[in-house]
Amino acid sequence: MKRFLKIYWTFTSQYIKRLVHYRLDFAIGVISFVFVQLSGILLITLVFQQITALNGYTFEQMVFFYGFFQLPRGIDHLITDNIWLIPNKIRKGELDRHLLRPIDPLFQIIAERFQHEALGELIIGGLLIAITFPSFGISPSIWTILLLGVLILIGAGIYMSIKLLTASLSFWTMNSMQVMVTVYNISDFAKYPITIFPPMIQTLITYIVPFAFVSFFPASVLLNQADGMSILIQSFLALMIILSLALFVWNKGLKGYQSSGH
Amino acid sequence: MTLRPYFAFFKAYFLVYLAYRVQVILWFFTNALEIAFAMLLWAAIYASSSATSLYGFTLVDMLLYQLLMTLTYSLTDMNPIDALLDDFNDGKIAMSLIKPVNYELQIFFQNLGANAFRNVVLLLPMLAIIIGSQLLSKAGVVISLMSILIFIVSVIMGLLINYFVKFIFSNLIFYTEASFGLWQLQAIVISLLAGGIVPLHFFPEVIGNILRLLPFAYIQYIPVMSLMGRIGANELSLALWIQLGWVIVLGLAANLVWRHSIKNMKVNGG
Numbered sequence: 001m002k003r004f005l006k007i008y009w010t011f012t013s014q015y016i017k018r019l020v021h022y023r024l025d026f027a028i029g030v031i032s033f034v035f036v037q038l039s040g041i042l043l044i045t046l047v048f049q050q051i052t053a054l055n056g057y058t059f060e061q062m063v064f065f066y067g068f069f070q071l072p073r074g075i076d077h078l079i080t081d082n083i084w085l086i087p088n089k090i091r092k093g094e095l096d097r098h099l100l101r102p103i104d105p106l107f108q109i110i111a112e113r114f115q116h117e118a119l120g121e122l123i124i125g126g127l128l129i130a131i132t133f134p135s136f137g138i139s140p141s142i143w144t145i146l147l148l149g150v151l152i153l154i155g156a157g158i159y160m161s162i163k164l165l166t167a168s169l170s171f172w173t174m175n176s177m178q179v180m181v182t183v184y185n186i187s188d189f190a191k192y193p194i195t196i197f198p199p200m201i202q203t204l205i206t207y208i209v210p211f212a213f214v215s216f217f218p219a220s221v222l223l224n225q226a227d228g229m230s231i232l233i234q235s236f237l238a239l240m241i242i243l244s245l246a247l248f249v250w251n252k253g254l255k256g257y258q259s260s261g262h
Numbered sequence: 263m264t265l266r267p268y269f270a271f272f273k274a275y276f277l278v279y280l281a282y283r284v285q286v287i288l289w290f291f292t293n294a295l296e297i298a299f300a301m302l303l304w305a306a307i308y309a310s311s312s313a314t315s316l317y318g319f320t321l322v323d324m325l326l327y328q329l330l331m332t333l334t335y336s337l338t339d340m341n342p343i344d345a346l347l348d349d350f351n352d353g354k355i356a357m358s359l360i361k362p363v364n365y366e367l368q369i370f371f372q373n374l375g376a377n378a379f380r381n382v383v384l385l386l387p388m389l390a391i392i393i394g395s396q397l398l399s400k401a402g403v404v405i406s407l408m409s410i411l412i413f414i415v416s417v418i419m420g421l422l423i424n425y426f427v428k429f430i431f432s433n434l435i436f437y438t439e440a441s442f443g444l445w446q447l448q449a450i451v452i453s454l455l456a457g458g459i460v461p462l463h464f465f466p467e468v469i470g471n472i473l474r475l476l477p478f479a480y481i482q483y484i485p486v487m488s489l490m491g492r493i494g495a496n497e498l499s500l501a502l503w504i505q506l507g508w509v510i511v512l513g514l515a516a517n518l519v520w521r522h523s524i525k526n527m528k529v530n531g532g
């Protein structure tokens with residue numbers, strides 16, 4: 001474990017050195033994510049000029065859910081964004097490089113990049129929660145806050161597992177990038193309270209691609225609209241199922257991996 | 263100057279995408295999912311509203327708008343930034359510049375080849391949308407042969423505007439060395455200002471009026487609104503003239519920016 005942390009730090013510090021060199025790239029990256037968030041808020045704002053509540057949710061609650069959505073997503077972006085490059089590495093035979101080294105290849109791929117742009121998501125998400133939460137008049141206990149920390153990490157884990165699962169399909173299809181994008185984009189539904197969508201969609205993002213556990217359920221816990229303990233158990237189960245599936249597919253693909261070209 | 267060599271670039275890219283046709287079909291699913299998401303969200307919004315129309319759009323108008331915007335997005339889609347970022351990051355651009363072809367035109371025709379292939383694949387769904395919208399349009403939207411012709415002209419100009427705007431934007435790579443951030447920034451800014459997230463008339467009037475003068479509105483919004491019959495005859499001819507004006511101004515600007523870039527760029531390796 002200590003060895004992994006040390007290696008991770010070595011990789012990350014190299015990456016940070018790169019960032020210091022490309023300072024403007026860093027700034028533009030963060031700004032671009034801030035822009036993406038603001039455009040989502042703009043949609044909610046313009047729509048609420050005409051309606052007072054959306055399926056029972058007020059403007060503040062909508063913004064709150066939107067902000068909460070950014071936290072697990074941002075953490076996942078920050079740490080495991082490099083999984084997006086797996087299809088490319090498989091197709092171009094670049095995976096060989098990782099297989100030759102004496103550390104777990106998945107760990108190497110994840111450690112290779114620290115996606116600083118995600119800071120934009122985390123900052124905006126945090127701000128949106130900070131602005132809207134006081135208006136609900138809820139004071140969460142220290143327990144709830146600890147629980148939320150765990151739920152957010154589980155959420156980030158679910159994101160990672162879904163990316164890894166779809167990326168690993170590249171072992172058979174050569175390029176599963178578009179599948180990754182399509183499945184990942186299903187998370188769009190989790191930006192808003194899922195109950196505003198038809199039951200079919202709710203089932204899809206709860207039981208099939210479990211994005212509902214990433215932000216809707218944890219955010220509901222914070223709003224006292226759901227029971228923390230039962231959400232924790234369910235989220236943990238969802239993570240275990242999707243993570244073992246992803247690792248199974250990844251390992252199976254890795255075993256049969258034949259490098260391309262050369 | 264003859265354009266003949268550039269058709270080779272067009273054809274090459276058309277064929278490349280033909281080789282990756284499964285990708286294109288999947289790309290179609292990605293789009294379908296996005297449309298489904300937007301539609302369900304709007305359906306929920308309209309269900310919560312006491313009025314049947316928001317800013318003059320009923321739910322059916324809104325769904326039609328979303329469909330036509332996606333369709334027009336695909337028709338006008340050009341991505342010079344992808345090629346420029348790639349060529350810049352690995353220094354390949356130096357090789358392109360010593361060849362006796364105009365780099366700007368080369369990228370244009372490559373993009374056009376990719377665009378053409380995608381839109382051939384989309385042809386059937388597109389026809390279904392147009393016929394479907396005809397059937398839905400009993401409420402007042404009448405799509406005539408004339409409006410389809412105007413739509414086609416407007417889309418071609420929209421494509422040119424989109425290309426020039428993105429080309430100018432992607433030249434920032436030579437000055438900032440920012441790649442992913444720049445890519446994401448241009449995508450979101452153009453989408454927002456072009457009416458991809460909310461229709462431009464949903465904005466407060468002053469902002470909406472300003473946005474309608476900027477070139478971004480002329481990529482998708484104006485062609486779509488004209489096809490939906492939302493622009494009066496007088497306004498429409500004015501809009502088309504403004505659109506033509508932007509094509510010319512941006513075309514010249516893109517050329518100037520490019521000349522400045524190639525004089526000042528520093529390239530890796532090469």
